Amino acid sequence: MPRTPSAHGTDSHAAAVHTTTSDHPDASVPGGISVHPGNPDGTTAPPAGSATDPVGNDTLPHGTVDAVVIGGGAAGLNGALMLARSRRSVVVVDGGAPRNAPADSVHGLLGLDGVPPAELLARGRDEVRRYGGLVVHGQVVSAEPAPRTGAVGADGTAATRAGAGHEPADRADDPLFTVALADGRTLTARRLLVATGLRDVLPDVPGLAEHWGHGVVHCPYCHGWEVRDEPIGVLATGPASVHHALLFRQLTDDLVYFTRGTVLDDNTRAKFAARGVRVVDAPVEEVVRADGGGIAGVRLADGQFVARSVLAVATTLWARTEGLDGLGLPMEDVPGGMGRRFAAAAAGVTEVPGVWVAGNATDVTAQVGASAAAGALAGAHINAALATADTDAALTAPSAATAPGTTPAPVPAI
DSSP states (O other): OOOOOEEOOSSSOOSEEEEHHHHOSOTTSOSSEEEESSOTTSSOSSOTTSTTOSSOOOOOOSSEEEEEEEOOSHHHHHHHHHHHHTTOOEEEEEOSOOTTTTOSEEOSOTTOTTOOHHHHHHHHHHHHHHTTOEEEEOOEEEEEEOOOOSSBOTTSSBOOOTTTOOOOOOOTTSOOEEEEETTSOEEEEEEEEEOOOEEEEEOOOTTSGGGBTTTEEOOHHHHTGGGTTSOEEEEOOSTHHHHHHHHHHTTOSOEEEEOTTOOOOHHHHHHHHHTTOEEEOSOEEEEEEOTTSSEEEEEETTSOEEEOSEEEEOOEEEEOOTTOGGGTOOEEEOGGGOEEEEOOOGGGBOSSTTEEEOGGGTOTTOOHHHHHHHHHHHHHHHHHHHHHHHHHHHHHSOOGGGSTTOOOOOOOOO
């Protein structure tokens, strides 16, 4: 049957494939094929300001903004939306190449099931801008705490709230951050929301990466309906692949499990046999391309060919950390050896005061809806923290009405 590839998270950025060992910013990422943003020539896709640039570039405000959101996917945009609707000055820095760019549609998102990923994000950017938020196309090269010397922005002007005229907190203990972009632009912000998402690392199997997002899928909830009743092969990457196979077995009666050197005990083999799952222990040599451009099947090291039209693989999941080392955000391993993520508590709170994380950068299994919800919660939490900081600043700020030599203004009679 015809298949329509569908999407997982939108927070990360994945449009081209390169080898992990040569260009992944985190040296701890093991060998494999890393799917991440960029054109085949290594440049960011598409260039900011070009005719095909979907993000656009708003004019950056002078002075300090309430929040900078790093990442323009579902989590980042929804966080920015909550902040903008709370009359906070917010700037979203969007690399313009979401993780689910190869997919044709988003699924499992109530009211928007089947919407193309690019359309969903375009709507999100429009909604943020509708409430005064700004969105710029750019790559963050550094983000770090900045010394607070009073309410002064990066350009030396008074750090007023852009767009509404409200004064921000002017306290030495209120966090302040500088964010530098690759094109030389800089931002100063009181709070940061990191929504950079993650990159998927595929097994280094020849021919596999070229079918990513189409014949090669990873999420049964994102892609499952579209590949139902197809002959599916599961390429094992670790213990989690067993559960992965059982989920895809719900979608097809024709399932082959390629162990790829992973251990499969007798109990698990019995379960697979009971469900009619065929197990292949011979090493996988390559993914064979069909004449029509899809997947024809898998060739094994012993020369045997196993016909499959869909391959399911549990990628390892690595939070995108480029440019964020200066924040000192703690990270943690994903259970089961499936990657690494930012450590965060409820509402995306981190151990670094003034910095929140939302979406796939901390919740690697979140689909688009869950990522958007996490961004909304983090945005609301940031606004609440700012409201508290503003109130604390107001309590300690000198008032013109009570300055030396003045008389307090009378309270109007009721």
